[in-house]
Amino acid sequence: MWKLSIEDDQGNKTVVNLVRDDYTVGRSEDNTVRLTERNISRRHAKLMRNGTGWLVEDLASYNGCFVNGVRVAEPQRLEHGDLVQLGDYRLEIMDEQISQGAFKTTAQAVPKSHALLSQPDRLVMLAGPTPGAEFPLSAQRVVIGRGEECDIAINHASVSRVHAEIHALGDGRYEIVDRESANGLRVNGVDLKRSLIDARDTIELGDVVLKFIPAGQIFHPSAEASQPIAALNIAAFDRHTPAPGVGVERRAPQGIPGVFKVFVALAFVGVLVMIGVVAISSKNREAEANPQVSDGASQILQEALQLAQDGEVERAHQKVTNELPADSNARQSPEFRDIESRWASMLFDLAKAETDPARKRALLDRIAKSTTVDQASRTRADNELAALDKGTSIEELPNAPAPEPTVAGGTPKDGPTEPKQNEIVRKDPYAEAIKKKTAAATAPKTAKETTEPAPPKETDLGDRVQLTRQKNALKGKVASGNATDADRRMLRALCRQLGDMSCVQ
Numbered sequence: 001m002w003k004l005s006i007e008d009d010q011g012n013k014t015v016v017n018l019v020r021d022d023y024t025v026g027r028s029e030d031n032t033v034r035l036t037e038r039n040i041s042r043r044h045a046k047l048m049r050n051g052t053g054w055l056v057e058d059l060a061s062y063n064g065c066f067v068n069g070v071r072v073a074e075p076q077r078l079e080h081g082d083l084v085q086l087g088d089y090r091l092e093i094m095d096e097q098i099s100q101g102a103f104k105t106t107a108q109a110v111p112k113s114h115a116l117l118s119q120p121d122r123l124v125m126l127a128g129p130t131p132g133a134e135f136p137l138s139a140q141r142v143v144i145g146r147g148e149e150c151d152i153a154i155n156h157a158s159v160s161r162v163h164a165e166i167h168a169l170g171d172g173r174y175e176i177v178d179r180e181s182a183n184g185l186r187v188n189g190v191d192l193k194r195s196l197i198d199a200r201d202t203i204e205l206g207d208v209v210l211k212f213i214p215a216g217q218i219f220h221p222s223a224e225a226s227q228p229i230a231a232l233n234i235a236a237f238d239r240h241t242p243a244p245g246v247g248v249e250r251r252a253p254q255g256i257p258g259v260f261k262v263f264v265a266l267a268f269v270g271v272l273v274m275i276g277v278v279a280i281s282s283k284n285r286e287a288e289a290n291p292q293v294s295d296g297a298s299q300i301l302q303e304a305l306q307l308a309q310d311g312e313v314e315r316a317h318q319k320v321t322n323e324l325p326a327d328s329n330a331r332q333s334p335e336f337r338d339i340e341s342r343w344a345s346m347l348f349d350l351a352k353a354e355t356d357p358a359r360k361r362a363l364l365d366r367i368a369k370s371t372t373v374d375q376a377s378r379t380r381a382d383n384e385l386a387a388l389d390k391g392t393s394i395e396e397l398p399n400a401p402a403p404e405p406t407v408a409g410g411t412p413k414d415g416p417t418e419p420k421q422n423e424i425v426r427k428d429p430y431a432e433a434i435k436k437k438t439a440a441a442t443a444p445k446t447a448k449e450t451t452e453p454a455p456p457k458e459t460d461l462g463d464r465v466q467l468t469r470q471k472n473a474l475k476g477k478v479a480s481g482n483a484t485d486a487d488r489r490m491l492r493a494l495c496r497q498l499g500d501m502s503c504v505q
Helices: 112-117 227-237 258-289 295-309 313-323 334-353 357-369 375-390 431-442 447-451 458-480 485-498
Strands: 002-007 013-017 022-026 045-050 053-058 076-078 083-086 089-095 122-127 134-136 141-145 164-170 173-178 185-187 194-197 202-205 208-213
Touching (some): 295 313, 295 334, 334 357, 458 485
Antiparallel strands (some): 002 089, 022 045, 083 089, 122 134, 141 164, 164 173, 173 194, 185 202
């Protein structure tokens, strides 16, 4: 039986029994073998059974597919022990019969992958006098410089005689230290005096670029992002480096001025710098749009989403707001925003159906004070709360029924009537006083009253004068257009009390 051993850059290994006729490999969930690192394309490669063996095909992936260190351009046959490299993953295909010694031929005794994976920690030159050259880090202290006494001697003018040194810290960890070089030390483009170096970090010594490749990993020059830099340096050093196998110096073509070559080289460097800036900007935008979420936070989001889809939106809201830290990147994820949007929509629906103003206000207040929902939802909740605060104006209340015809004494002709159900009747504050005056006017007068009217009391005259002043003041406000509805109602009541019917009309 054929088996596929899959190992990531952290040393985690998985073995798959190849029982099907074909397998697709990629980052998408619909692949037979799913690899989740970002340098794996959604559909990266395909494994196909071919008689008694297997074929591997690159599905136009971005970072390519490598078999035993060589990039695959078309379907390639795999043999026992072949090593397939996809991004940061190493896939080793094995025939179980050969592994158990059923076929003990010399050629198959040691798989090819063992020789490739047995390489030590090393530095690989990307740009410099000898691009592609590898320098193993086999000592506890490795000195790098232009001098011949250095452990790694790089004959280039931008490298100091003793430029830097690398210290082994154990467990595959290293530290690089600048030795007061003229052109400095840069790790991944950052100027540093000393730094720890990790897998595939880029080290710049002047114009020379090196890459750190850990033990067991394969270096693919064509897959490195710095390949254009290496190509540029190869062109720059062609005038001084003899061609392989040729004992004479390679000369530059005649007829092309040297100034023109310098101009072209500078223009090419400028284009590379612009491409690098655009690439970094796009990566930053992608990181902002898709923040990295830890495995624990991702698990919480998935559980909350399931609760929301099952209709338990309130529980989903409580889970993400209580279990995710306030500074977690998960709060910026689309899943978190979707849960909070569903929660706000649910509260709006409940508030719309609520008839109790206090409960409705409490639902809207939860949305308005929440910092996890979007600004549009909070603004909408504030507006609906403001509408509740306005209440109902007196003009929106139903008017009282028209007064029934009355007889002397203020009693309706057909007797007193009761207000209709659900009818609001506005009480006139001066109606009682008018009713008493009307009753007094219609009552039979005594002989003394008919012969000599009694002079008005001093207090009655004073009240009438005060009421008249109030009436005139209100008439002035109405005439100027500054009177409110309450002022107009008060004016009409004063006019009735003073008997000024023209004012009432």
